[in-house]
Amino acid sequence: MAIPSMIDAPDPLDLDADIESVPIPEILPVVPIRGFVLFPYTIVPLAVGRQSSVNAVNEAYSGSGLLLLLAQKDDTLESPTLEDLFDVGCVGQVMRMVKLPDGTLSALVQGLGRVRVDYLSGPEPFLEARVSPLPEPDLEPLPPRLEATVRSIRDGLEKVVALGRQTSPEVMLIAAGLEDPLRLADLVSANLGLKTIDAQAVLETVDGRKRLELVHRLVEKETALLEMQNEIASRVRGELDHSQREYFLRQQLRTIQKELGETDDLEQEIEELRLKADGARIPETARKEIDKQLRRLGTMHQESAESSVVRTWLDWVVGLPWSNLSTDDLDLEKARAVLDQDHFGLDKVKERIIEILAVRRLKPDGRSPILCFVGPPGVGKTSLGRSIAQALGRRFVRHSLGGVRDEGEIRGHRRTYVGAMPGRIVQGLSQAGTANPVFMLDEVDKLGADVRGDPSSALLEVLDPEQNHAFRDHYLGLDVDLSRVLFITTANVTDTIQPAFLDRMEIIRLSGYTEEEKLVIAQRHLVPRSLEETGLDDPAPRFTSAALKLLIAGYTMEAGLRNLQQKISAVCRKLAVGVASGKNGVRSITPTMVERLLGPRPFTSEDRLAEAGIGVATGLAYTTFGGDVLLIEALALPGKGNLKLTGSLGDVMKESASAALSRARAHAEALGVKPEWFDTHDIHVHVPEGAVPKDGPSAGVTMLTAILSVAAGRPVRHDLAMTGEITLRGDVLAVGGIKAKVLAALRAGITEILLPRRNQRDLVDLPASARKKATFIFADTADDVLKAALVDEKEV
Numbered sequence: 011m012a013i014p015s016m017i018d019a020p021d022p023l024d025l026d027a028d029i030e031s032v033p034i035p036e037i038l039p040v041v042p043i044r045g046f047v048l049f050p051y052t053i054v055p056l057a058v059g060r061q062s063s064v065n066a067v068n069e070a071y072s073g074s075g076l077l078l079l080l081a082q083k084d085d086t087l088e089s090p091t092l093e094d095l096f097d098v099g100c101v102g103q104v105m106r107m108v109k110l111p112d113g114t115l116s117a118l119v120q121g122l123g124r125v126r127v128d129y130l131s132g133p134e135p136f137l138e139a140r141v142s143p144l145p146e147p148d149l150e151p152l153p154p155r156l157e158a159t160v161r162s163i164r165d166g167l168e169k170v171v172a173l174g175r176q177t178s179p180e181v182m183l184i185a186a187g188l189e190d191p192l193r194l195a196d197l198v199s200a201n202l203g204l205k206t207i208d209a210q211a212v213l214e215t216v217d218g219r220k221r222l223e224l225v226h227r228l229v230e231k232e233t234a235l236l237e238m239q240n241e242i243a244s245r246v247r248g249e250l251d252h253s254q255r256e257y258f259l260r261q262q263l264r265t266i267q268k269e270l271g272e273t274d275d276l277e278q279e280i281e282e283l284r285l286k287a288d289g290a291r292i293p294e295t296a297r298k299e300i301d302k303q304l305r306r307l308g309t310m311h312q313e314s315a316e317s318s319v320v321r322t323w324l325d326w327v328v329g330l331p332w333s334n335l336s337t338d339d340l341d342l343e344k345a346r347a348v349l350d351q352d353h354f355g356l357d358k359v360k361e362r363i364i365e366i367l368a369v370r371r372l373k374p375d376g377r378s379p380i381l382c383f384v385g386p387p388g389v390g391k392t393s394l395g396r397s398i399a400q401a402l403g404r405r406f407v408r409h410s411l412g413g414v415r416d417e418g419e420i421r422g423h424r425r426t427y428v429g430a431m432p433g434r435i436v437q438g439l440s441q442a443g444t445a446n447p448v449f450m451l452d453e454v455d456k457l458g459a460d461v462r463g464d465p466s467s468a469l470l471e472v473l474d475p476e477q478n479h480a481f482r483d484h485y486l487g488l489d490v491d492l493s494r495v496l497f498i499t500t501a502n503v504t505d506t507i508q509p510a511f512l513d514r515m516e517i518i519r520l521s522g523y524t525e526e527e528k529l530v531i532a533q534r535h536l537v538p539r540s541l542e543e544t545g546l547d548d549p550a551p552r553f554t555s556a557a558l559k560l561l562i563a564g565y566t567m568e569a570g571l572r573n574l575q576q577k578i579s580a581v582c583r584k585l586a587v588g589v590a591s592g593k594n595g596v597r598s599i600t601p602t603m604v605e606r607l608l609g610p611r612p613f614t615s616e617d618r619l620a621e622a623g624i625g626v627a628t629g630l631a632y633t634t635f636g637g638d639v640l641l642i643e644a645l646a647l648p649g650k651g652n653l654k655l656t657g658s659l660g661d662v663m664k665e666s667a668s669a670a671l672s673r674a675r676a677h678a679e680a681l682g683v684k685p686e687w688f689d690t691h692d693i694h695v696h697v698p699e700g701a702v703p704k705d706g707p708s709a710g711v712t713m714l715t716a717i718l719s720v721a722a723g724r725p726v727r728h729d730l731a732m733t734g735e736i737t738l739r740g741d742v743l744a745v746g747g748i749k750a751k752v753l754a755a756l757r758a759g760i761t762e763i764l765l766p767r768r769n770q771r772d773l774v775d776l777p778a779s780a781r782k783k784a785t786f787i788f789a790d791t792a793d794d795v796l797k798a799a800l801v802d803e804k805e806v
Contacts, residue, residue, distance in 0.1 A: 032122055034101050038078040039066035040130065040137035044085040047209035048100040049196040050121045058115040060089075066136035067104065067115055075104045078125065078139050081210055092137075097127045098144070098214045124213060146192060147218040159222045160191045166229035167198050173236035177201050192218055195225040202232050276312045280304055283324050291333035296488045300327055319425060326432055327486060329440055335494065336444045339403035340371040352397040353390055354534060355527045355777065359383070359518055363398055366496075377475040382454070382499045382512075385520030386633075386750070388570020391500040392452060394520075398498065399448035407438040412453035417463025420472065422485035432485040435472055435492065446494035454511075455501035466508040473497055473514045521749035522569025522637065524756065526779045528562045529555065536575050544582040546595070551585060553578070553599045560601040564611030567757060569637060569750060581607050622725035622801050629712030630733040630755055630763070631704065632747030637754030639731060642697055642709060644716035649692025657697030660705025667695050670713035670736055674721065677714075677740065677792055681722040681800075693717055708745035710736035711764070714792060715799045725801045730787075731755040732764035732799065740792040744768035749775045756783055764789055764798055 041056070041063045048054060058067050070077035080099040082090050102119035109115055125141035132138060149156065167185055171177050181201055188194045199212045208228055215221040287300050303320050310317040339345075345367050349360045362381070369376055383391040392408065399406035411434075414420075422433035431437070438449055457465050471477045478492035504512055523531065532553070541547045561581075566573040581599060584607045589595050596603070605611065625644040630637060653671050655664055675688050695713060697704055711734040719726045733751055735743040744766045755763050767788040773781060789795045 032076075032103065034123065034125065034141070034143055035074060035076060036140055038076060038101065038125075038139055038141055039069045040078045040080055040095075040099075040132070040139050041066050042082055042090050042095055042137070043079050044082040044087075045206065047081045047200075047204075047206060047213050048079045048102055048119070048121045049200045049209075049213065050100060050123050051193055051196060052200045053105070053118060053120045056115075056117045056119055058117060062133050062136045064113070064115055067107065067117055069136060071104045071107050071117075076122070077102055077104065077119075078127075078141060079119070079121075080127070080139075081206055085206060092130050092132070095130070096210055096214075098210070099125060099127065100213065101125055101141070124216070144216050147216065149191060149218045152191065156191065156219060156222055159226050160194060163194060163198055163222070163226050163229055166226070166233055167201070169233055170202065170229065170236060173233065173240060175201075175203065175232075175236065191222060195221050198229060199225055202228060204228060204232075276317075277308070279321070280308055283328055286328045290328060290330075292328075293332060293489075296327065296332065299488060300324065323425065323486070326436070326440070327488065330436065330490070331439060331443050331445045334444050335446050336404050338367075338370060338374075338446075339401070340367055342367055342371075345401035348401045349397055352400075353394065354531045355523060356390070356394070356520065358775070359394060359520065362518060363401065367402070377493060378496045380473045380475075380497050380499070380515045382501060382515035382517050383520055384501050384504055384517055386502060386522060386569040388568060388572030388575075389520040389522055390571070391520060392450065395448060395450040395498045395500075398496070402448065402496070404496070405442040405444050405447040406450070407442045407447050408450040408452060409434045409438055410452040411465065412456035413458060414465050415458035415460045417465055417468045418484065420465050420468035422483040424484045425487075430485055432483050433468075435481065436483045436486060436490060439490070439495075445491065446496070448496045448498060451497065451499045453501065454499045455503055455506045464508075466511045470511060470514065473499075473511070519749075521747070521775070522753050523571065524753060524777050524780050525559070525562050527777065528571065528574060529558055531571060532558045532562070532574060532578065536571065536578050540575070540579045540582045543579065544586045546582055546586055546589065549595065549597075551596045551599055553581075554601075556601050557599045557604050560604050560611070563757070564613055565604075565608060567613045569753065577608065622728050624723060624725050625716055625720040627712045627716040627719065627726045627799065628728070628731045628760065629709045630731050630751035631706065631708065632750050637747060637750035637752070639754055639758045639760070640697055640704070640709065640712070642695065642712045642716050644713070644720045645694045645696075646691045646720045647694060648690065651689045652692045654692060654694040655696075656694070657699070658703045659697060660703060662707055663705050663709060666707045666710040666735065667713050669738055670710050671717060672738055673736055673740055673792060674714055674717040676738075677718065677796070678721055680793075681718060681724070681796070683718075683721045687721060691721075693720070706745075707735040707743075708733045708747075708751075710734060711742060711789070711792070711795045715795060718796060719800060722800070726799050727762075727801055729760060730762045730764060730799055731758070731760045732795065734764070734766040734769075734789065734795070736792060736795075742766045742789045742791060742795060748772040752776060752780060752784060756780060761785055762787065764795060766790075 041058065043056075046054070056067075058064050066077055078099050079102050080095040080097075083094050083096060084090070087094055101122045101124075103122055104117050105120055106118040107115060108117070123146075124144040126144055127139045128142055129140040130137065152160070164185060167177075168182070171182065181197065185194060185197055188197065195212070199209055204212075212221060212224055212228070215224055283300075284304060287297065292300065303324055307317055307320045307324070310320070342364055345364060346360070349363060353360070366379060383394060385391060395408065396406050411419075418433065420433045420435060422436060423430040432440075435449075439445065439447070442449075451469075454466075454469070457469075459466065471481055472492060475493065478495075480489040481492045482489055499515060501507060504517065533555075537553050537558075538547075538550075541550045558578075561577050562574060565577045568574070581604060585596055585599075625646075627642050627644075629640045629642050631640050632638075653668065655667050659667070671693060675685070678687065679685060695716065697709075711732050714736050715726055715732070718724075731751075733745055733748075735745055737743060748765065748769050749772065752763060755761075761783055762785045764787045767790050770786075770788055773786070776784075787794075787798045789798065
């Protein structure tokens with residue numbers, strides 16, 4: 011292989027050499043070259059190292075002294091094949107050759123003329139080619155357009171040299187005095203530093219006009235590139251000069267400040283951060299990163315944007331409670347007293363909290379469970395979290411996740427974004443000031459997801475005891491230990507929670523309160539709070555038990571206490587208006603006064619069915635607001651056996667209605683209904699309050715009862731509420747939300763309740779007062795349901 015040796019540009023032309031008269035043999039030895047192209051009338055030094063090329067040079071030097079130099083298509087190839095060489099090259103004459111001790115050669119070669127390869131053979135002992143000379147065209151006389159092109163080429167060469175291209179002065183002298191335009195084009199091409207593919211294009215262009223135009227374009231391109239390169243270099247040089255000047259001035263300023271006894275604000279801030287980090291017992295990995303960022307901050311301009319980002323990051327990291335732990339209060343009796351003082355009832359929840367304290371007392375380094383309180387609004391899920399924190403003696407932090415759609419809200423945003431901040435988990439730890447707070451994540455059933463990620467998936471790491479010891483926040487870029495945090499989540503329902511997320515939590519259901527429990531809670535907590543908030547606490551009026559019962563049964567219809575609190579506050583505000591107007595304060599609040607202040611009661615026990623009716627059955631449902639009573643109506647119309655459903659029913663409820671109709675047709679004959687009756691009648695099933703969406707399988711038995719009541723003409727008991735899923739075989743399957751449904755029936759004044767027999771085990775969760783009030787009928791099959799629900803014709 012041959013490459014240029016010693017110098018980057020070819021030697022200048024030898025104008026006195028009469029190379030045109032040198033005859034070119036038909037067969038020539040070939041030397042492949044890479045990285046450059048030899049042009050006629052130029053002299054280049056070659057370093058020849060490959061054995062076949064050494065053989066070719068020796069052959070030429072011992073004979074006519076002529077050889078063919080062909081450029082490689084790929085400069086990276088060490089052993090090019092015949093296909094890797096261009097088929098147009100330049101014949102060169104070996105002017106001088108020196109053999110080196112290592113067996114290689116150094117030669118000086120002058121270009122003679124262009125040739126085209128007709129045939130190539132080799133490669134041993136060297137490549138040989140049969141060639142045909144490519145004659146130079148005669149452009150005389152030169153047209154004005156080409157004359158202008160030649161001048162542009164000559165001026166372009168001077169401009170390229172002025173912009174920094176290294177070219178020997180001899181070349182510039184020769185170019186200035188060269189009259190032949192094609193020789194000028196070759197000279198310029200040889201000294202522009204062109205890519206091999208561009209230089210080869212010039213060499214292969216025989217047509218004189220086209221060659222001049224091509225060289226002109228290449229000169230213009232090279233000029234533009236050099237101008238751009240110089241502009242970039244000038245701009246960078248200016249920036250460096252400015253930065254160096256600023257650095258020296260700052261160093262002088264620091265020296266002056268030291269002499270005057272003053273300190274730099276940035277240095278003082280860095281020292282304060284370093285001292286704060288020293289006292290924070292930060293893990294080694296995090297401390298290394300802090301020290302690294304402190305060193306970076308010390309080299310930055312105080313007002314630069316990057317220094318602001320680094321300072322904010324350091325403030326967050328140093329301010330985290332890495333090892334600051336609060337001491338748990340593990341006195342079980344004291345914890346019971348705190349929970350009983352803040353909450354009435356909820357015995358199952360309190361028992362689970364005492365279990366956590368007991369385990370923590372026996373195994374202090376044990377993992378904290380992940381509790382999830384599920385229940386309708388207003389049952390005390392959030393206040394239970396505060397009570398747990400108070401019982402444990404820990405800080406309490408709460409973050410609501412309702413409507414959160416960005417994964418960055420949990421994991422934090424990367425520092426590359428403008429306004430990036432840590433996620434809510436790290437923010438909560440910083441807010442608590444301890445590494446083991448009680449951390450409540452509210453409304454996890456209302457998390458969203460969009461193109462910015464799925465927050466539920468991000469929470470999998472937070473709430474997994476196997477992973478959260480090394481939770482990585484994207485903003486911090488460091489591992490944070492969450493294993494000592496007691497996480498508590500809340501939700502109204504579990505249907506919308508991702509299954510993998512739900513699997514990591516221990517579900518504790520809070521279905522609601524009975525009227526007796528609400529009365530005690532109102533007397534102990536709600537009334538004193540409302541009196542204090544409205545300024546009626548001195549002297550405070552007294553709510554009679556009858557007045558509170560009226561508020562509970564007549565003005566609210568809920569599983570929780572939120573509406574009850576609002577109604578009590580409304581009464582207190584109206585009393586406050588009278589006191590603020592100078593009237594005498596009221597001593598006792600009675601039911602009559604409640605109705606006078608709040609108006610007619612919106613709910614009465616008469617809202618349920620007053621008497622048994624055909625085609626109307628009372629069902630029980632479980633919603634996000636707790637249990638509810640639903641009236642399901644059925645009507646038979648002349649038709650062809652079609653089923654029409656209205657009332658904003660969901661897909662599951664529609665399928666349950668279809669199953670109920672099929673079961674009704676199979677059971678109709680037992681009630682004296684002819685099978686062909688269903689072929690001549692359409693059934694319309696409607697669930698009132700059509701604006702409220704409804705779904706679920708638990709209305710199956712209620713729909714079956716309403717349909718068969720219409721078909722058989724038998725009324726349905728008005729004092730019986732029912733729930734259960736029906737199958738095509740007539741079996742009654744268990745459903746969920748039994749406690750909430752039973753409490754809803756009792757709130758509506760219905761005491762007889764029909765349940766699937768498999769739900770009998772769920773009655774242990776009911777308060778004793780509810781079990782005492784209610785009468786339960788358990789059904790295994792559709793026959794059991796119809797016997798209990800349909801009124802015998804003799805009784806009508």
